[in-house]
Amino acid sequence: MMNKFKIKAFGITKDILGGKETIIEIKGKTVADLRFTLNERFPQLLGLRSLYIAVNSDYAEEGRILEDSDEIALIPPVSGG
Amino acid sequence: MMNKFKIKAFGITKDILGGKETIIEIKGKTVADLRFTLNERFPQLLGLRSLYIAVNSDYAEEGRILEDSDEIALIPPVSGG
Amino acid sequence: MIKITEKHIDVQKVIETATSLSAGAVNVFIGTVRNNAHGKNVLWLEYEAYETMAVGEIRKIIDEASQRWPLLGWAISHRIGTLKPGEVSVVVAVSTPHRKDSFDACQFIIDTVKEKAPIWKKEVFEDGEEWISARPEMEFKG
Amino acid sequence: MIKITEKHIDVQKVIETATSLSAGAVNVFIGTVRNNAHGKNVLWLEYEAYETMAVGEIRKIIDEASQRWPLLGWAISHRIGTLKPGEVSVVVAVSTPHRKDSFDACQFIIDTVKEKAPIWKKEVFEDGEEWISARPEMEFKG
Numbered sequence: 010m011m012n013k014f015k016i017k018a019f020g021i022t023k024d025i026l027g028g029k030e031t032i033i034e035i036k037g038k039t040v041a042d043l044r045f046t047l048n049e050r051f052p053q054l055l056g057l058r059s060l061y062i063a064v065n066s067d068y069a070e071e072g073r074i075l076e077d078s079d080e081i082a083l084i085p086p087v088s089g090g
Numbered sequence: 091m092m093n094k095f096k097i098k099a100f101g102i103t104k105d106i107l108g109g110k111e112t113i114i115e116i117k118g119k120t121v122a123d124l125r126f127t128l129n130e131r132f133p134q135l136l137g138l139r140s141l142y143i144a145v146n147s148d149y150a151e152e153g154r155i156l157e158d159s160d161e162i163a164l165i166p167p168v169s170g171g
Numbered sequence: 172m173i174k175i176t177e178k179h180i181d182v183q184k185v186i187e188t189a190t191s192l193s194a195g196a197v198n199v200f201i202g203t204v205r206n207n208a209h210g211k212n213v214l215w216l217e218y219e220a221y222e223t224m225a226v227g228e229i230r231k232i233i234d235e236a237s238q239r240w241p242l243l244g245w246a247i248s249h250r251i252g253t254l255k256p257g258e259v260s261v262v263v264a265v266s267t268p269h270r271k272d273s274f275d276a277c278q279f280i281i282d283t284v285k286e287k288a289p290i291w292k293k294e295v296f297e298d299g300e301e302w303i304s305a306r307p308e309m310e311f312k313g
Numbered sequence: 314m315i316k317i318t319e320k321h322i323d324v325q326k327v328i329e330t331a332t333s334l335s336a337g338a339v340n341v342f343i344g345t346v347r348n349n350a351h352g353k354n355v356l357w358l359e360y361e362a363y364e365t366m367a368v369g370e371i372r373k374i375i376d377e378a379s380q381r382w383p384l385l386g387w388a389i390s391h392r393i394g395t396l397k398p399g400e401v402s403v404v405v406a407v408s409t410p411h412r413k414d415s416f417d418a419c420q421f422i423i424d425t426v427k428e429k430a431p432i433w434k435k436e437v438f439e440d441g442e443e444w445i446s447a448r449p450e451m452e453f454k455g
Contacts, residue, residue: 019221020291021302058307063289066224082221082289088303089220089249089290090202090261090281090412100363101433102444139449144431147366163363163431169445170362170391170432171270171344171403171423183325186343192399195347198419200412201339203332257334270342270423277340278416 012038014075016047017082022060025053026083040064041071043081058086093119095156097128098163103141106134107164121145122152124162139167172245173229175222175290177252185262191243194266198273200281206256211296218251218260221289225249232283240276241267247280249290260292314388315371317364317432322390327404333385336408340415342423348398353438360393360402363431367391374425382418383409389422391432402434 013034018026035046040062048054061084062069068084075081094115099107116127121143129135142165143150149165156162172188182201190197204216229247236242244266254260263281267273284290293302314330324343332339346358371389378384386408396402405423409415426432435444 017221019219019289020293021305023219024302056306058305063221063224066221066227082224084221084224084289085291085302086304087285087287087289088292088305089218089225089288090285098363100361100431101435102447104361105444137448139447144363144366147363147369163366165363165366165431166433166444167446168427168429168431169434169447170360170367170430171427182328186324186341190343190345190399192348195345197341197343197345199328199339199341199343200415201328201332201341202412203337203339203408205337205410206334257332266345268347270344271420273342274416274420278413281412 010038011036012075014043014079014081016043017080019083020085020088021057022054022083022085025051038075039071040069040073040075043075044071047083060085091119092117093156095124095160095162097124098161100164101166101169102138103135103164103166106132119156120152121150121154121156124156125152128164141166172247173226173233174248175220175225175251176248177250180248180250180259180262182259182262185246185248186264188246189244189264189266191266193268194243195268196270196273197264197266198270198277199262199264200277201259202261202281204254204256204258204260208294213256214295214297215256216254216260217293217295218254219291220249220251225288225290228288229284232280232287235283236265236276236280239279240272242276243267245280247284249284249288251290314390315368315375316390317362317367317393318390319392319394322392322401322404324401324404327388327390328406330388331386331406331408333408335410336385337410338412338415339406339408340412340419341404341406342419343401344403344423346396346398346400346402350436355398356437356439357398358396358402359435359437360396361433361435362391362393367430367432370430371426374422374429377425378407378418378422381421382414384418385409387422389426391426391430393432
Protein backbone atom coordinates (compact mmCIF):
# COMPACT_ATOMS: atom_id res chain seq x y z
CA MET A 10 0.00 0.00 0.00
CA MET A 11 1.49 3.33 -1.08
CA ASN A 12 0.87 6.57 0.83
CA LYS A 13 1.81 10.11 -0.08
CA PHE A 14 3.02 12.61 2.49
CA LYS A 15 4.19 16.17 2.24
CA ILE A 16 7.49 16.56 4.09
CA LYS A 17 8.89 19.85 5.39
CA ALA A 18 12.67 20.03 5.41
CA PHE A 19 14.91 22.39 7.35
CA GLY A 20 18.60 23.23 7.49
CA ILE A 21 20.81 20.78 5.66
CA THR A 22 17.86 18.49 4.85
CA LYS A 23 16.34 21.30 2.81
CA ASP A 24 19.48 21.23 0.67
CA ILE A 25 19.49 17.41 0.45
CA LEU A 26 15.82 17.10 -0.49
CA GLY A 27 16.09 20.09 -2.81
CA GLY A 28 13.41 22.26 -1.26
CA LYS A 29 11.33 23.29 1.73
CA GLU A 30 8.54 20.85 0.96
CA THR A 31 8.69 17.53 -0.86
CA ILE A 32 5.99 14.96 -1.61
CA ILE A 33 7.17 11.49 -0.70
CA GLU A 34 5.40 8.29 -1.61
CA ILE A 35 6.10 5.47 0.84
CA LYS A 36 5.17 1.88 1.46
CA GLY A 37 3.49 1.59 4.85
CA LYS A 38 2.49 4.49 7.07
CA THR A 39 4.77 4.70 10.08
CA VAL A 40 7.59 7.12 10.81
CA ALA A 41 10.00 4.20 10.33
CA ASP A 42 8.54 3.51 6.88
CA LEU A 43 9.00 7.13 5.92
CA ARG A 44 12.59 7.09 7.19
CA PHE A 45 13.33 3.95 5.13
CA THR A 46 12.12 5.56 1.90
CA LEU A 47 13.86 8.85 2.62
CA ASN A 48 17.19 7.10 3.20
CA GLU A 49 16.75 5.17 -0.02
CA ARG A 50 15.89 8.22 -2.12
CA PHE A 51 18.32 10.62 -0.39
CA PRO A 52 21.29 8.58 0.82
CA GLN A 53 23.06 11.78 1.91
CA LEU A 54 20.67 11.75 4.89
CA LEU A 55 22.66 8.79 6.22
CA GLY A 56 25.68 11.08 6.54
CA LEU A 57 23.99 13.31 9.11
CA ARG A 58 24.92 13.18 12.75
CA SER A 59 21.25 12.55 13.57
CA LEU A 60 17.87 12.89 11.93
CA TYR A 61 14.63 13.19 13.85
CA ILE A 62 11.21 13.28 12.35
CA ALA A 63 8.64 15.63 13.86
CA VAL A 64 4.90 15.14 13.57
CA ASN A 65 2.66 18.11 14.31
CA SER A 66 5.54 20.01 15.88
CA ASP A 67 6.62 17.26 18.28
CA TYR A 68 9.51 14.81 18.05
CA ALA A 69 7.88 11.54 16.90
CA GLU A 70 8.68 7.91 17.74
CA GLU A 71 9.52 5.48 14.96
CA GLY A 72 6.35 3.42 15.39
CA ARG A 73 3.98 6.35 15.11
CA ILE A 74 1.36 6.01 12.40
CA LEU A 75 1.19 8.97 10.07
CA GLU A 76 -2.16 10.50 9.19
CA ASP A 77 -3.00 12.46 6.05
CA SER A 78 -3.56 15.60 8.07
CA ASP A 79 -0.22 15.39 9.92
CA GLU A 80 2.41 18.07 9.50
CA ILE A 81 5.63 16.12 9.03
CA ALA A 82 9.09 17.66 9.25
CA LEU A 83 12.70 16.55 9.07
CA ILE A 84 14.84 17.74 11.97
CA PRO A 85 18.58 17.44 11.29
CA PRO A 86 21.03 18.23 14.13
CA VAL A 87 19.95 21.54 15.62
CA SER A 88 22.38 24.42 16.04
CA GLY A 89 20.46 27.38 17.39
CA GLY A 90 21.67 29.85 19.97
CA MET B 91 53.63 56.06 73.64
CA MET B 92 50.36 57.57 72.40
CA ASN B 93 49.63 57.98 68.69
CA LYS B 94 46.73 59.73 67.01
CA PHE B 95 45.09 58.38 63.87
CA LYS B 96 42.17 59.55 61.80
CA ILE B 97 39.82 56.62 61.20
CA LYS B 98 37.27 56.42 58.39
CA ALA B 99 34.15 54.45 59.27
CA PHE B 100 31.59 52.93 56.91
CA GLY B 101 28.24 51.22 57.21
CA ILE B 102 27.29 50.24 60.73
CA THR B 103 30.68 51.36 62.10
CA LYS B 104 29.85 54.92 61.04
CA ASP B 105 26.80 54.70 63.30
CA ILE B 106 28.80 53.15 66.16
CA LEU B 107 31.66 55.65 66.02
CA GLY B 108 29.21 58.50 65.48
CA GLY B 109 30.62 59.82 62.23
CA LYS B 110 32.48 59.29 58.98
CA GLU B 111 35.86 60.22 60.48
CA THR B 112 37.03 59.94 64.06
CA ILE B 113 40.38 60.77 65.65
CA ILE B 114 41.53 57.91 67.86
CA GLU B 115 44.45 58.07 70.25
CA ILE B 116 46.03 54.69 70.85
CA LYS B 117 48.88 53.12 72.75
CA GLY B 118 51.25 51.46 70.30
CA LYS B 119 51.09 51.75 66.54
CA THR B 120 49.96 48.46 65.03
CA VAL B 121 46.58 47.52 63.57
CA ALA B 122 46.10 45.23 66.60
CA ASP B 123 46.73 48.17 68.96
CA LEU B 124 44.16 50.24 67.12
CA ARG B 125 41.64 47.40 67.29
CA PHE B 126 42.21 47.05 71.06
CA THR B 127 41.46 50.72 71.69
CA LEU B 128 38.49 50.76 69.35
CA ASN B 129 36.92 47.77 71.09
CA GLU B 130 37.45 49.44 74.45
CA ARG B 131 35.94 52.76 73.42
CA PHE B 132 33.18 51.32 71.24
CA PRO B 133 32.22 47.92 72.69
CA GLN B 134 29.37 47.65 70.17
CA LEU B 135 32.06 46.80 67.62
CA LEU B 136 32.42 43.44 69.38
CA GLY B 137 28.83 42.61 68.36
CA LEU B 138 29.68 42.69 64.65
CA ARG B 139 29.97 39.53 62.62
CA SER B 140 33.46 40.64 61.55
CA LEU B 141 35.55 43.80 61.48
CA TYR B 142 38.47 44.30 59.16
CA ILE B 143 40.78 47.27 59.15
CA ALA B 144 41.97 48.62 55.82
CA VAL B 145 45.15 50.61 55.36
CA ASN B 146 45.54 52.63 52.17
CA SER B 147 42.62 50.82 50.55
CA ASP B 148 43.85 47.28 51.26
CA TYR B 149 42.82 44.79 53.90
CA ALA B 150 45.58 45.01 56.55
CA GLU B 151 47.11 42.36 58.79
CA GLU B 152 47.04 42.78 62.56
CA GLY B 153 50.78 43.26 62.90
CA ARG B 154 51.04 46.05 60.36
CA ILE B 155 52.59 49.24 61.69
CA LEU B 156 50.51 52.32 61.04
CA GLU B 157 52.15 55.44 59.65
CA ASP B 158 50.92 59.00 60.09
CA SER B 159 50.21 59.29 56.38
CA ASP B 160 48.13 56.09 56.19
CA GLU B 161 44.48 56.18 55.28
CA ILE B 162 42.85 53.89 57.82
CA ALA B 163 39.30 52.58 57.50
CA LEU B 164 36.95 50.25 59.37
CA ILE B 165 35.37 47.57 57.18
CA PRO B 166 32.36 45.93 58.85
CA PRO B 167 30.73 42.93 57.08
CA VAL B 168 30.19 43.94 53.48
CA SER B 169 26.80 43.63 51.80
CA GLY B 170 27.10 45.03 48.32
CA GLY B 171 25.49 43.66 45.20
CA MET C 172 7.64 35.87 26.11
CA ILE C 173 8.95 33.49 23.48
CA LYS C 174 9.84 35.21 20.24
CA ILE C 175 11.38 33.97 17.00
CA THR C 176 12.06 37.04 14.93
CA GLU C 177 13.72 38.26 11.75
CA LYS C 178 14.20 41.68 13.32
CA HIS C 179 17.06 43.02 15.42
CA ILE C 180 16.61 41.88 19.05
CA ASP C 181 16.11 44.68 21.56
CA VAL C 182 18.13 43.25 24.50
CA GLN C 183 16.85 45.85 26.94
CA LYS C 184 13.26 44.95 26.13
CA VAL C 185 13.87 41.24 26.71
CA ILE C 186 15.44 42.06 30.07
CA GLU C 187 12.54 44.31 31.06
CA THR C 188 10.03 41.63 30.14
CA ALA C 189 11.82 39.15 32.42
CA THR C 190 12.25 41.50 35.37
CA SER C 191 9.92 41.33 38.34
CA LEU C 192 9.63 43.80 41.21
CA SER C 193 9.89 40.99 43.74
CA ALA C 194 13.03 39.57 42.11
CA GLY C 195 16.46 40.42 43.44
CA ALA C 196 18.41 38.83 40.61
CA VAL C 197 18.25 38.84 36.84
CA ASN C 198 20.56 36.74 34.70
CA VAL C 199 20.85 37.35 31.01
CA PHE C 200 22.60 35.32 28.35
CA ILE C 201 23.28 36.98 25.02
CA GLY C 202 24.54 34.94 22.09
CA THR C 203 26.34 36.96 19.45
CA VAL C 204 27.72 36.08 16.04
CA ARG C 205 31.47 35.60 16.22
CA ASN C 206 33.63 37.04 13.47
CA ASN C 207 35.59 33.81 13.22
CA ALA C 208 35.04 30.04 13.39
CA HIS C 209 37.48 27.17 12.76
CA GLY C 210 40.10 29.88 12.13
CA LYS C 211 38.18 31.32 9.16
CA ASN C 212 36.45 34.68 8.77
CA VAL C 213 32.69 34.44 9.04
CA LEU C 214 30.99 36.70 6.50
CA TRP C 215 27.50 36.14 7.81
CA LEU C 216 25.22 33.49 9.31
CA GLU C 217 21.88 32.21 8.12
CA TYR C 218 19.50 31.13 10.88
CA GLU C 219 16.41 29.11 10.14
CA ALA C 220 13.71 27.82 12.50
CA TYR C 221 10.75 25.49 12.36
CA GLU C 222 8.87 28.19 14.13
CA THR C 223 5.75 26.52 15.55
CA MET C 224 7.80 23.63 16.86
CA ALA C 225 10.59 25.88 18.19
CA VAL C 226 8.09 27.87 20.21
CA GLY C 227 6.58 24.63 21.53
CA GLU C 228 9.94 23.14 22.49
CA ILE C 229 11.05 26.35 24.20
CA ARG C 230 7.75 26.46 26.09
CA LYS C 231 8.46 22.92 27.41
CA ILE C 232 11.95 23.98 28.47
CA ILE C 233 10.56 26.99 30.35
CA ASP C 234 7.96 24.76 32.02
CA GLU C 235 10.70 22.44 33.22
CA ALA C 236 12.84 25.36 34.42
CA SER C 237 9.83 26.75 36.30
CA GLN C 238 9.48 23.49 38.16
CA ARG C 239 13.15 23.43 39.12
CA TRP C 240 13.74 27.08 40.03
CA PRO C 241 11.53 29.87 41.43
CA LEU C 242 11.28 31.88 38.22
CA LEU C 243 9.57 35.22 38.78
CA GLY C 244 9.96 36.30 35.18
CA TRP C 245 11.54 35.11 31.96
CA ALA C 246 11.83 36.00 28.29
CA ILE C 247 13.53 34.50 25.26
CA SER C 248 14.08 35.99 21.87
CA HIS C 249 15.81 34.11 19.05
CA ARG C 250 16.78 35.75 15.82
CA ILE C 251 16.42 34.10 12.40
CA GLY C 252 17.46 35.21 8.93
CA THR C 253 20.79 36.73 7.97
CA LEU C 254 23.09 37.88 10.78
CA LYS C 255 26.43 39.64 10.56
CA PRO C 256 29.28 39.28 13.08
CA GLY C 257 28.52 41.17 16.28
CA GLU C 258 24.77 40.84 15.91
CA VAL C 259 22.71 39.27 18.68
CA SER C 260 21.33 35.83 17.79
CA VAL C 261 19.62 34.92 21.06
CA VAL C 262 18.76 36.47 24.40
CA VAL C 263 17.56 34.54 27.45
CA ALA C 264 16.65 36.49 30.59
CA VAL C 265 15.28 35.14 33.87
CA SER C 266 14.60 36.70 37.23
CA THR C 267 14.55 34.92 40.58
CA PRO C 268 14.60 36.00 44.24
CA HIS C 269 18.28 35.04 44.66
CA ARG C 270 21.24 35.13 42.34
CA LYS C 271 22.41 31.52 42.20
CA ASP C 272 19.03 30.38 40.90
CA SER C 273 19.13 33.04 38.20
CA PHE C 274 22.46 31.71 36.88
CA ASP C 275 21.40 28.06 37.08
CA ALA C 276 18.00 28.59 35.44
CA CYS C 277 19.36 30.78 32.64
CA GLN C 278 22.14 28.32 31.86
CA PHE C 279 19.73 25.37 31.86
CA ILE C 280 17.42 27.21 29.46
CA ILE C 281 20.06 28.22 26.93
CA ASP C 282 21.81 24.83 27.11
CA THR C 283 18.52 23.00 26.51
CA VAL C 284 17.34 25.40 23.81
CA LYS C 285 20.58 24.77 21.94
CA GLU C 286 20.10 21.04 22.34
CA LYS C 287 16.40 20.71 21.50
CA ALA C 288 14.87 23.70 19.73
CA PRO C 289 14.57 23.15 15.96
CA ILE C 290 16.74 26.05 14.90
CA TRP C 291 19.67 25.79 12.51
CA LYS C 292 22.54 27.99 11.52
CA LYS C 293 24.71 27.99 8.46
CA GLU C 294 28.06 29.76 8.52
CA VAL C 295 29.02 31.52 5.32
CA PHE C 296 32.75 31.96 4.67
CA GLU C 297 34.57 33.49 1.72
CA ASP C 298 35.18 30.04 0.26
CA GLY C 299 32.01 28.18 1.15
CA GLU C 300 29.33 27.57 3.71
CA GLU C 301 28.26 24.89 6.15
CA TRP C 302 25.33 23.93 8.33
CA ILE C 303 26.75 23.80 11.83
CA SER C 304 26.97 20.38 13.53
CA ALA C 305 25.06 18.66 10.76
CA ARG C 306 27.69 16.07 9.82
CA PRO C 307 29.88 13.99 12.11
CA GLU C 308 33.13 14.92 10.35
CA MET C 309 32.62 18.54 11.32
CA GLU C 310 33.43 17.56 14.87
CA PHE C 311 37.03 17.06 13.83
CA LYS C 312 37.43 20.30 11.94
CA GLY C 313 37.10 22.78 14.86
CA MET D 314 35.07 49.54 33.16
CA ILE D 315 34.61 49.64 36.93
CA LYS D 316 32.12 52.23 38.04
CA ILE D 317 30.70 53.16 41.45
CA THR D 318 27.95 55.64 40.79
CA GLU D 319 25.12 57.57 42.43
CA LYS D 320 23.33 57.73 39.11
CA HIS D 321 20.87 55.31 37.55
CA ILE D 322 22.79 52.44 35.87
CA ASP D 323 22.35 52.16 32.11
CA VAL D 324 22.27 48.36 31.75
CA GLN D 325 22.54 48.48 27.98
CA LYS D 326 25.69 50.59 28.18
CA VAL D 327 27.35 48.17 30.62
CA ILE D 328 26.53 45.30 28.26
CA GLU D 329 27.90 47.18 25.25
CA THR D 330 31.12 47.98 27.10
CA ALA D 331 31.62 44.27 27.85
CA THR D 332 30.79 43.01 24.38
CA SER D 333 33.53 42.05 21.94
CA LEU D 334 33.21 41.28 18.25
CA SER D 335 35.18 38.07 18.68
CA ALA D 336 32.99 36.90 21.57
CA GLY D 337 30.15 34.49 21.01
CA ALA D 338 28.70 34.75 24.51
CA VAL D 339 27.82 37.52 26.91
CA ASN D 340 26.54 36.84 30.39
CA VAL D 341 25.00 39.60 32.44
CA PHE D 342 23.99 39.64 36.08
CA ILE D 343 21.67 42.40 37.24
CA GLY D 344 20.98 42.87 40.94
CA THR D 345 17.77 44.69 41.69
CA VAL D 346 16.23 45.99 44.91
CA ARG D 347 13.53 43.63 46.12
CA ASN D 348 10.31 45.08 47.45
CA ASN D 349 10.42 42.75 50.45
CA ALA D 350 12.94 41.25 52.88
CA HIS D 351 12.36 39.08 55.97
CA GLY D 352 8.64 39.35 55.16
CA LYS D 353 8.64 43.14 55.53
CA ASN D 354 8.09 45.86 52.94
CA VAL D 355 11.31 47.58 51.96
CA LEU D 356 10.78 51.33 51.53
CA TRP D 357 14.22 52.01 50.17
CA LEU D 358 17.88 50.97 50.49
CA GLU D 359 20.93 53.05 51.28
CA TYR D 360 24.14 51.86 49.60
CA GLU D 361 27.50 53.14 50.71
CA ALA D 362 30.97 52.33 49.37
CA TYR D 363 34.56 52.98 50.34
CA GLU D 364 35.07 53.95 46.76
CA THR D 365 38.82 53.87 46.19
CA MET D 366 39.10 50.53 47.95
CA ALA D 367 36.00 49.11 46.24
CA VAL D 368 37.46 49.91 42.83
CA GLY D 369 40.78 48.32 43.87
CA GLU D 370 39.14 45.15 45.19
CA ILE D 371 36.98 44.79 42.10
CA ARG D 372 40.04 45.25 39.92
CA LYS D 373 41.75 42.34 41.76
CA ILE D 374 38.66 40.19 41.25
CA ILE D 375 38.65 40.96 37.53
CA ASP D 376 42.36 40.15 37.33
CA GLU D 377 41.74 36.79 38.94
CA ALA D 378 38.78 36.09 36.63
CA SER D 379 40.92 37.01 33.62
CA GLN D 380 43.46 34.39 34.65
CA ARG D 381 40.81 31.70 35.04
CA TRP D 382 38.62 32.38 32.00
CA PRO D 383 39.25 33.83 28.52
CA LEU D 384 37.51 37.17 29.11
CA LEU D 385 37.23 39.18 25.91
CA GLY D 386 35.39 42.03 27.59
CA TRP D 387 33.91 42.93 30.95
CA ALA D 388 32.22 45.79 32.78
CA ILE D 389 30.87 46.36 36.27
CA SER D 390 28.73 49.15 37.55
CA HIS D 391 27.62 49.38 41.19
CA ARG D 392 25.10 51.90 42.39
CA ILE D 393 25.39 53.77 45.69
CA GLY D 394 23.04 56.19 47.44
CA THR D 395 19.29 55.78 47.86
CA LEU D 396 17.59 53.04 45.82
CA LYS D 397 13.90 52.20 45.61
CA PRO D 398 12.48 48.70 44.96
CA GLY D 399 12.92 47.67 41.34
CA GLU D 400 16.00 49.81 40.83
CA VAL D 401 19.22 48.24 39.59
CA SER D 402 21.94 48.07 42.27
CA VAL D 403 24.65 46.26 40.33
CA VAL D 404 25.40 45.03 36.82
CA VAL D 405 28.21 42.64 35.89
CA ALA D 406 28.71 41.77 32.22
CA VAL D 407 31.40 39.57 30.68
CA SER D 408 31.99 38.24 27.21
CA THR D 409 33.89 35.08 26.28
CA PRO D 410 34.22 32.93 23.16
CA HIS D 411 31.91 30.22 24.53
CA ARG D 412 28.90 30.31 26.77
CA LYS D 413 29.85 28.16 29.75
CA ASP D 414 32.83 30.40 30.50
CA SER D 415 30.60 33.47 30.38
CA PHE D 416 28.31 32.01 33.06
CA ASP D 417 31.18 30.80 35.26
CA ALA D 418 33.18 34.03 35.05
CA CYS D 419 30.17 36.28 35.66
CA GLN D 420 29.07 34.23 38.66
CA PHE D 421 32.58 34.21 40.12
CA ILE D 422 32.80 37.98 39.76
CA ILE D 423 29.47 38.82 41.38
CA ASP D 424 29.96 36.23 44.16
CA THR D 425 33.42 37.61 44.97
CA VAL D 426 32.36 41.25 44.71
CA LYS D 427 29.61 40.54 47.24
CA GLU D 428 32.12 38.84 49.50
CA LYS D 429 35.03 41.28 49.30
CA ALA D 430 34.18 44.71 47.90
CA PRO D 431 33.73 47.30 50.67
CA ILE D 432 30.14 48.21 49.88
CA TRP D 433 27.31 48.20 52.39
CA LYS D 434 23.57 48.37 52.25
CA LYS D 435 21.01 49.39 54.81
CA GLU D 436 17.39 48.34 54.39
CA VAL D 437 14.85 50.90 55.47
CA PHE D 438 11.44 49.56 56.56
CA GLU D 439 8.37 51.36 57.87
CA ASP D 440 9.37 50.54 61.44
CA GLY D 441 13.14 50.77 61.35
CA GLU D 442 16.31 50.09 59.42
CA GLU D 443 19.24 47.72 59.47
CA TRP D 444 22.68 47.32 57.96
CA ILE D 445 22.54 43.99 56.14
CA SER D 446 24.64 41.12 57.52
CA ALA D 447 26.36 43.36 60.07
CA ARG D 448 25.42 41.44 63.21
CA PRO D 449 25.39 37.70 63.78
CA GLU D 450 21.83 37.60 65.14
CA MET D 451 20.51 38.81 61.79
CA GLU D 452 21.34 35.41 60.37
CA PHE D 453 18.46 33.93 62.36
CA LYS D 454 15.86 36.53 61.42
CA GLY D 455 15.56 35.77 57.67
